[in-house]
Amino acid sequence: MPCNKFGWHGKFKECGYRVTVGRKEILDVLTKTTGHLSAEEIYLKVHEKYQSIGLTTVYRTLDVLASIGLLQKFDFGDGRARYEIIDATNEKGHHHHLVCTECKRIIDYKDFIDEEVELLRKTEKALSEKYKFEIKNHLIQFYGLCSECQEHR
Amino acid sequence: MPCNKFGWHGKFKECGYRVTVGRKEILDVLTKTTGHLSAEEIYLKVHEKYQSIGLTTVYRTLDVLASIGLLQKFDFGDGRARYEIIDATNEKGHHHHLVCTECKRIIDYKDFIDEEVELLRKTEKALSEKYKFEIKNHLIQFYGLCSECQEHR
């Protein structure tokens, strides 16, 4: 999968995907919107500008983006997948999530990210060698109760 | 949630849940079977012994077990939830997963678990204080291609 030129446009072409109006707009929404959007939320935002783009296309495009490593798909336990652009130059940068199992609220955090990245690098290297597993991505999440939901107990 | 007596039996009672044949058997299957079982797989195993226990009960019991912290629910991207008993005394012990995004194979690993646990403890403490978030559990997963799926490229 030699899909690593700069810019998603090049990456698309390189991987044999065509650049279409829908894909451009979906990527635009994902880039400009912070947060953890569901497919439907993305569809609604895209729909504001292009009424012709359907939910099916949104799903298909999200699959494509995830498969070429531009997008990460999350399961926060609320019954629908949520998506985030993977962008090192993103102001939010590398971060992880605290997931409230009660109200499903998501809190982004980036504390100890440096230490974490170092441990991950080490782990990834060892696991790659030991299991001949080619690591593309990782996921770290904490589950628990947000301050508000603790009070309701 | 003062649900922390020893043994699941006490934990059940303490949390106001009744101990039933179905729940006993489901817990038995989960304890005796290694791996990452789906609800249906658990149902089929339970069904071998007790034909009267339905899939609905399996789902409900899994929810209960997860809510009292005996069970962890996973999403490995194959369209169904998978479950693992959380058991410190388990021979497998604390481990995480490598998920092949191609064939959905799961590899358990426990390399660098000590360093990881230390970092997690530190992170959990800091995040608890900073966000007043009560952490109950965490998830670490690596995504990529297993050795077999790398060859098929």
Place this chain on the structure above:
DNA sequence: TTTGCTAATGAAAACCATTTCCATTTATAA
């Protein structure tokens, strides 16, 4: 620019894991 090939698309239908409904059963404490 035009053409031809094929990927991409939209809308509707299908899919299918999970949840809900509801009448019946069962665990448990009095």
Place this chain on the structure above:
DNA sequence: TTATAAATGGAAATGGTTTTCATTAGCAAA
């Protein structure tokens, strides 16, 4: 033993996601 509410099973409903298929549109080549 009995009363009560929790637990249950089976069927139906739910709803996010995927598939189908006829149509549209990228884009490379002429």
